[in-house]
Amino acid sequence: MSDDDMPGPCMFAPEQPPIDTRLWGKERGLPGPYPLICHLLDTAAIAGALWDTVLSARARQRIAARMGVNVSAARTLVIFWAGLHDLGKITPPFQAQLPNEYARLQSDVRYSGAEGAHGEPLTHSAATQWTLSAVLPDLGYPATRPLARSLSHQIAQMLGGHHGCFPVALHPRRLAAATSWQPGLGQSGWDEQRRAHTRVLADLTEAHDIPTGALSGEVATVLAGLTVVADWLASQAHTIRARFPASGWSGSRAQLRAHWKQIVADAPGVVSQARLGRARPSPAPFGKQFPRIREPNELQASLDRELPDLVSDDPGLLMITAPTGDGKTEAALFAASVLARRSGAGGLYFALPTMATATAMRQRVRTYVEANIGGNAAMTLLHSMAWLETAPAPEGHEPDDTISDDAATRTAAGEWLRTGKRGILAPLAVGTIDQALSGVLPVRFNVLRLLGLSTKVFIVDEAHAYGPWMHSLLVRLLEWLGALGAPVVLLSATLTGRSASSLVEAYRRGRGLTAPLPVRPRYPGWIYVDGAAQTAPAERQVASSRPRLLEVSTRPVAWDTHQITAPVAAGSRRRALAELLEPDVRAGGCTLVCCTTVEEAQNTHRYLQTVLADLNQRGDLLLLHSRYPAWRRDEITARVEHAFGKPTEDDAPGRRPCGAVLVATSIVEQSLDLDFDHVITDLAALAQLLQRAGRCMRHTRADRAAAMGLRPRLSVLEPADRHDRLSIPRAWGAIHDPGLLARTRRLLHEREGRPVRVPEDVQSLVDAVYSDDFADRLDDAAQRQQQRMLDAQRDAGVLAEQQLAQVTAIPAPADVGDLAKLSNDGATVDDTLVTTRLGADSQRVVCAYTQPDGTLTLDPAGDRRLPRGDLTTAATAEIIAHSMPVPGTWLTGHGDDCEPPASWSRRPSAAALALLRLHPGAEDDRWQCRIGQRVLTMSDIGLHRE
Numbered sequence: 001m002s003d004d005d006m007p008g009p010c011m012f013a014p015e016q017p018p019i020d021t022r023l024w025g026k027e028r029g030l031p032g033p034y035p036l037i038c039h040l041l042d043t044a045a046i047a048g049a050l051w052d053t054v055l056s057a058r059a060r061q062r063i064a065a066r067m068g069v070n071v072s073a074a075r076t077l078v079i080f081w082a083g084l085h086d087l088g089k090i091t092p093p094f095q096a097q098l099p100n101e102y103a104r105l106q107s108d109v110r111y112s113g114a115e116g117a118h119g120e121p122l123t124h125s126a127a128t129q130w131t132l133s134a135v136l137p138d139l140g141y142p143a144t145r146p147l148a149r150s151l152s153h154q155i156a157q158m159l160g161g162h163h164g165c166f167p168v169a170l171h172p173r174r175l176a177a178a179t180s181w182q183p184g185l186g187q188s189g190w191d192e193q194r195r196a197h198t199r200v201l202a203d204l205t206e207a208h209d210i211p212t213g214a215l216s217g218e219v220a221t222v223l224a225g226l227t228v229v230a231d232w233l234a235s236q237a238h239t240i241r242a243r244f245p246a247s248g249w250s251g252s253r254a255q256l257r258a259h260w261k262q263i264v265a266d267a268p269g270v271v272s273q274a275r276l277g278r279a280r281p282s283p284a285p286f287g288k289q290f291p292r293i294r295e296p297n298e299l300q301a302s303l304d305r306e307l308p309d310l311v312s313d314d315p316g317l318l319m320i321t322a323p324t325g326d327g328k329t330e331a332a333l334f335a336a337s338v339l340a341r342r343s344g345a346g347g348l349y350f351a352l353p354t355m356a357t358a359t360a361m362r363q364r365v366r367t368y369v370e371a372n373i374g375g376n377a378a379m380t381l382l383h384s385m386a387w388l389e390t391a392p393a394p395e396g397h398e399p400d401d402t403i404s405d406d407a408a409t410r411t412a413a414g415e416w417l418r419t420g421k422r423g424i425l426a427p428l429a430v431g432t433i434d435q436a437l438s439g440v441l442p443v444r445f446n447v448l449r450l451l452g453l454s455t456k457v458f459i460v461d462e463a464h465a466y467g468p469w470m471h472s473l474l475v476r477l478l479e480w481l482g483a484l485g486a487p488v489v490l491l492s493a494t495l496t497g498r499s500a501s502s503l504v505e506a507y508r509r510g511r512g513l514t515a516p517l518p519v520r521p522r523y524p525g526w527i528y529v530d531g532a533a534q535t536a537p538a539e540r541q542v543a544s545s546r547p548r549l550l551e552v553s554t555r556p557v558a559w560d561t562h563q564i565t566a567p568v569a570a571g572s573r574r575r576a577l578a579e580l581l582e583p584d585v586r587a588g589g590c591t592l593v594c595c596t597t598v599e600e601a602q603n604t605h606r607y608l609q610t611v612l613a614d615l616n617q618r619g620d621l622l623l624l625h626s627r628y629p630a631w632r633r634d635e636i637t638a639r640v641e642h643a644f645g646k647p648t649e650d651d652a653p654g655r656r657p658c659g660a661v662l663v664a665t666s667i668v669e670q671s672l673d674l675d676f677d678h679v680i681t682d683l684a685a686l687a688q689l690l691q692r693a694g695r696c697m698r699h700t701r702a703d704r705a706a707a708m709g710l711r712p713r714l715s716v717l718e719p720a721d722r723h724d725r726l727s728i729p730r731a732w733g734a735i736h737d738p739g740l741l742a743r744t745r746r747l748l749h750e751r752e753g754r755p756v757r758v759p760e761d762v763q764s765l766v767d768a769v770y771s772d773d774f775a776d777r778l779d780d781a782a783q784r785q786q787q788r789m790l791d792a793q794r795d796a797g798v799l800a801e802q803q804l805a806q807v808t809a810i811p812a813p814a815d816v817g818d819l820a821k822l823s824n825d826g827a828t829v830d831d832t833l834v835t836t837r838l839g840a841d842s843q844r845v846v847c848a849y850t851q852p853d854g855t856l857t858l859d860p861a862g863d864r865r866l867p868r869g870d871l872t873t874a875a876t877a878e879i880i881a882h883s884m885p886v887p888g889t890w891l892t893g894h895g896d897d898c899e900p901p902a903s904w905s906r907r908p909s910a911a912a913l914a915l916l917r918l919h920p921g922a923e924d925d926r927w928q929c930r931i932g933q934r935v936l937t938m939s940d941i942g943l944h945r946e
Helices: 036-053 057-067 071-089 099-106 124-138 151-160 172-176 188-205 217-234 237-241 253-273 298-310 328-343 355-372 407-417 433-440 446-454 468-484 497-510 573-587 598-611 613-617 630-644 686-693 738-750 762-769 781-808 819-826 833-837 873-881 902-906
Strands: 024-026 317-321 348-352 379-382 428-432 457-460 488-492 525-529 538-541 548-557 590-594 621-624 660-664 678-682 713-719 756-758 843-850 883-886 914-920 927-931 934-939 942-945
Touching: 024 036, 024 071, 036 071, 036 188, 036 217, 036 237, 036 253, 057 071, 057 217, 071 124, 071 151, 071 188, 071 217, 124 151, 124 172, 124 188, 151 217, 151 819, 188 253, 217 237, 217 253, 217 446, 217 468, 217 819, 298 317, 298 328, 298 525, 298 538, 317 328, 317 497, 328 348, 328 355, 328 457, 328 488, 348 355, 348 433, 355 379, 355 428, 355 630, 428 433, 433 446, 433 468, 446 468, 446 819, 468 497, 497 525, 548 573, 548 686, 548 738, 573 590, 573 598, 573 660, 573 678, 573 713, 590 630, 598 613, 598 621, 598 660, 598 942, 621 630, 630 660, 630 873, 630 883, 678 686, 686 713, 686 738, 686 756, 686 762, 738 762, 756 762, 873 883, 883 942, 914 934
Parallel strands: 317 488, 348 428, 348 457, 379 428, 457 488, 548 713, 590 660, 590 678, 621 660, 678 713, 843 914
Antiparallel strands: 317 525, 525 538, 548 756, 843 883, 914 927, 927 934, 934 942
16 A cells, blocks of 8 residues: 555544545435545535635625634635535434445444444434534634534534524533434444544645634625535535546545545536626616616716715615606616625625516516626526426426435425526526515525625615515615625615615614614615715705606595496496596597406406496406416516507507506506506505506607696595595405505595696605604594504504514524524524515415316316326426416315325425316306305406305
8 A cells, every 4th residue: 555545644633543435425316325525525615616706805805804814714714614514424323324334334343332323313414513513622613601602613503504404502511421412423433433524624625724703693694505505516416426436446645635636626617507606797887788778867877977986895775766667777787787896796686576576577687687797697587486487497307416315405405506596596686575585584594595695786676665574574684784795776666764764774784883874765866875984875866857747636436346246326436437437448548447456356357348348349458467377467467568568669550559448456566667648546555556656657658649648647546435434445454554545545635636746745745644743733633533543553563563573583693693593493484474474375276177078177178188197397387387376265274175186296386286176157258166165266357256
């Protein structure tokens, strides 16, 4: 045996044994067991490549400074720690998963005394925590009290959480008698090998420095995220096969060094192949970035002229407030390029309220990216249905290539790393806000969301559109982003000064600035808050590109939307609609009717089918809501955008219909660039009404019906009783806050006959609705008392929502010492919690049509059989394309009646679906089923209750 084949003195202390290559780390789908030491080295090297590629130079410097070492030493420590993540696999319970291999170990005297240990309920991630809590102090890492805040235990806890959930802190007394409390750790031979593997990693990575003090919450989060991604990339079958040891490989010093040298050389390619990296923003001015905008408006020109000189190397927060249609999207993308260049951010995440708005925004951002972004410009759409928007993998290639002994992790890794599904890890992403807010909830792998956001400019559209619970989570997220050094851009059409201040102060808190900084949105305009400065923010008021007078009329009506066939009474909502729409249709105008609920939209459309029969006959009476199959909703949305979207120079004649009505829910009020001549809406909070008004005469167009006038009109239908008092329909449930509706109605009545000046009046009106002294302005004592009662109810509701957020959310970064708090001490929550709280329907269903022979099909005609058996990728996509959301209460207690084929459970995307087995109804175009006492019907107006 040559000297190179013997363990060298720098690799093993004299009393330490050589590496036992029979200890395996990966096996699934491989030629044989893959030595654990190889997997640890692979993960370490790839973590180094991620450090170099994903993090900016400024982020690396910030992490190193907080660790108390230089950047080179910080990198070395990161790769060493990442390599230690699977040290807990050197335990009987894990090794026993391959009985033949374990039998060879049991026959070795070094592993004696482990009888029965293989049956202990000890996961390898938990074993990693126990092991490192003992091994790291022996290497000189501090083990101070309390243990949860000591550096050695933090690292052990961080690496023990590489499956997405951080374990609870260990007790010093138990740690001192580890094998008694955890027999699954095995006796001395197992411990010797864990220490030998640690020594090899330390020597090959040259990790000899030790940080000063404990890890901050934000540093631990980033490093944990890097470790998870490195482990996943190193666990891919093709990554392992490329360097699988040859027969007879013994793990000698020379062989280990050769393996390390090879994976270090290959690691950047592994990261690049996953399309993880950094985008390079354009340094061009606004006009060059958006050449189709011949002349930037005042908002865009102001940012182009002044923002670059205000932004320092320290990331900050930009808040843009302007009416809908004033080019905030383009302004935000330009601002993101400025912030990214100065801060070193390597991408952006554009967050929107809903899946529909995210999908619509994706193409606008993609067009911008193709023209302006260099470097790694991989872009993804991120929401729960986004995978339908990407091309499916070829059959036979979809099963993920990620190897793991944990099924849940294997699935998660496939979802995060599969092409088109890199989520927030991709350099560029457009998605729903819940995907980002999940980063501050104790969900599994929340650190990946925080890692992904830490490398980007975070853009939030419709920042005003969230209730108290969601707003509180956004506040916590901004605090984390401040600590992580991520620039932020907030966009809003109607944001109160109080809300604006809470968002700005949260970001500054994350940057370590605690002095209050009240801000008042400049409308239209922008505010830039430097992340490091103690000075007041830069505030700029600009002129609107579309100053206009909005005519607002109110009409108290008796709410009769549920009365479909009853005679139409004077003063009813149906009568009001007919009277408002008749002159519009006669003039050839295009009108939006915005309803509060899906049922009310369906009933309204059904009523108008008789009142506007000619319009309906020619196909210009449209209906859009969420309770259509996904493919049908996309089809309608595309038609609506074509008919009522922004005009272009090459529009064909007749693109915009001559007389049309769209009946819709609130899904049309956000991020869809629609333009109508008149908007009729149910009463809503003032901010929502102004948002909907932004869909009226939004663009200058030559094909607008001349008889519709030049001023935008908003007609508000107020539910009222016979005494003209506000009477909120029961069907509205908790959709609107009664106090805000009452305040909005009062303000509108005060302004009756006077147009709203946009933008001059908008900010004062929005702030007035939320003012603390609103009730004091009322003349009538009874009205004051009523308003105070409603305000008290609202305040109680807001407080409850805020408290729920405080209880549910992870701690602020400054309060994180025990990393288990990031996982709620192991009691993680489902990451659909945010989506549910956003008001999204909680259950998705698929309608199956029962044919005469009993066959179930996806279409009434019987041409598309319901997929059964093992689902292919194409079959799964077809099923999801026919799914739609419904209120969970529709199916409560009747789950057995809605069970899909058992094989669907093997596909995560189809497993949670319910199946509605429909039968032909009395009318040709109707299909029905009974769920408990409820009859559900599918017809041309979508799925509805009878």
